[in-house]
Amino acid sequence: MSFNDCEVTFSVFSGGHWVKNHSGDISYIGGESRSIDCYPEAFFTTLSEDEFAGQKVWYKMPFELLHQRKLLRNGEQSFHNMVEAAKWCGVVEIFMVNEVEHPVEEAFYEHAEEEIRVERNVAGFVDEDPNFDYHNTPPNSDGEEDGVKLVRWKKGIGELKLNQVFDTLEEFKDALVEYSLKEGWNIKQNPWGKIKCGAICGVEDGCLWRIYCSYEEHLGKWKVKTYEDVHTCFKDGRSKILKKSVIVKLFLDEIRTYPEYRPKMIQDQIQQRYNLIATYDQCKKAKEKTISIINSDYVEQFSRLKDYRNAILEQNKESTVVLETVPNDDGNEIFRRFYVCFEAMKNAWTMWCRPVFGVDGCFMKCTLKGQLLAAVGKDANNGMYPFAWAVVDVENEENWTWFFKLLKADFNLQQGQHYTIISDRQKGLLNAVQNELPHIEH
Ligand SMILES: [Zn+2]
Known part of the structure; x- marks a missing residue:
């Protein structure tokens, strides 16, 4: 052209x-x-x-x-x-x-x-929402029942109260853990029932601290019915509610990001953050459990990614989908990087977008650790179009080069002449652009 x-x-x-x-x-x-x-x-x-x-x-x-x-x-x-x-x-x-x-x-x-x-x-x-129904208070807000004020549980506060309400039993359980971690009190849960559950002081021959919660049919929620909120015992630096499953929950995201997180580090962190002692064995088992959760997530996501690729290609033969894998130590193929450019985006960009595109990488904080690379164009109305994107393990020159090679092929960018690229000029990206699209304006 x-x-x-x-x-x-x-x-x-x-x-x-x-x-x-x-x-x-x-x-x-x-x-x-x-x-x-x-x-x-x-x-x-x-x-x-x-x-x-x-x-x-x-x-x-x-x-x-x-x-x-x-x-x-x-x-x-x-x-x-x-x-x-x-x-x-x-x-x-x-x-x-x-x-x-x-x-x-x-x-x-x-x-x-x-x-x-x-x-x-x-x-x-x-300011005033005309659809707001003042009579039918939504389930999450504070309310009143027989003159008793119901208190909505707020995540992260670590507080337990009489007449506190929870949407689910799981929330109540979380509230107990938060309370124990925040205050450093040793508590242990009583056997959970379908409609009633609770916790008592966890110290041997402990005090009268206890809490009970039951499901209120007419509210459709769990409500704290009994709460003896004073411990007369001494904190013993442990909490029976801090079980393996709790540790897994607390450290899942961190271990996902740093799989090298060792049981000893978990143990130390629990001590530092919550002033509580967890045994090494507990932390080791928690770490193993966490890794197995992450791996099964991984296998699950990976197979979905393959399905996704096949689905795209079945629907639009002209789309580009690249799923690259590498063998791991066990000889299984594992995810390396993924690139998608939909047929429709190729056409739209070629027809409507100006020969300028922005590229950027960003971290993904979801299940799989990785980085998202995206190429975004603007049409004549200044609308933004992401027209190709990729997921890679890390934003580096090698991955950017791979990304630009695919972009070049999909959009016939040749040496980049007549095009302009806008980026944060990060070094790996800069080198990749110079190698792949030497004539592009940057
Ligand atoms: Zn106590």
Whole structure:
């Protein structure tokens, strides 16, 4: 495709003017817009002379922000710059403002005030949710029952109270663990029943501290019915509620991120964070259990990824899906990296998007540790399109190179000429771009 001699699209906004809001953002309000296709050199002659009378004209590229707009004057350097940019980009936005009616700066704040007032009024309207049912309090909020105030349990506070309510038994269990960890009290759970459960002091020959919770049919929740909240025992640095399953829950995310986390480290962390003693054996078993959970998650996710790849390719044969694996020590294939570019995105990008794309990598905090690489384009309306993405183990030169090779093939980028890439210029990425797309503007 040649960019030297072709018509471009001008989105022309006229009859409106600039306003600046309280935070300094600029908008063009009022007037109308239309689209004109012509050679960029012929822009001033395509529109009638009358239209330019008394007008100040600005231009910007669709991917630029309004404050980056530039004044456009026929026959001056700004005009040549615009023509060059237009050829390269294919779309230019033009803004016309009547100089006499809207002499710049002063008009800005006047309107800004007006806009702020409008915003406030709107905010006033939406404050109250018309669909909110005041009689039927949602299950999670505090309420009242027979004059007794029900207290909703809040995760992470570590507090237990009489008349506290829980949506599930699991929540109550979590609340017990939080209480024990926060206060360092030794408690142990009583056998759980289907509708009743509780905990008592966990110290040998301990005190009268105890709590009972039961399922209230009419509330549809679990409610604390009995709570003797004072321990007269001494903290013994242990808690019977701190079982293997609890330790697994506490350390699952950390072990996922750092599989080298050793049982001794878990033990130390429990001591440091909660001032409680867990045995080495307990921590070792917890670590084993955690690893087996992670592995089964992994196998599960991996097989889903394969299904996903096959499903995509069945639906759209022209999509690109690459699932790379490496053998592990046991000879099983394990995940290495994954790349997807949908057929529809290839077409959309080729047809609508400007030859500019942004790439970025980011960490993923979900089940599998990894990093997401994405290529994002902007269309003529400044809409963002992620058109290809990949999951890799780490954001480095090798993985970026692999990503760009695939991008190049999917979008026929060749050496990158006529394209622009926007990135955080991280070193691995920079090298990969230089090697794969040496002629791209960066
Ligand atoms: Zn006690």
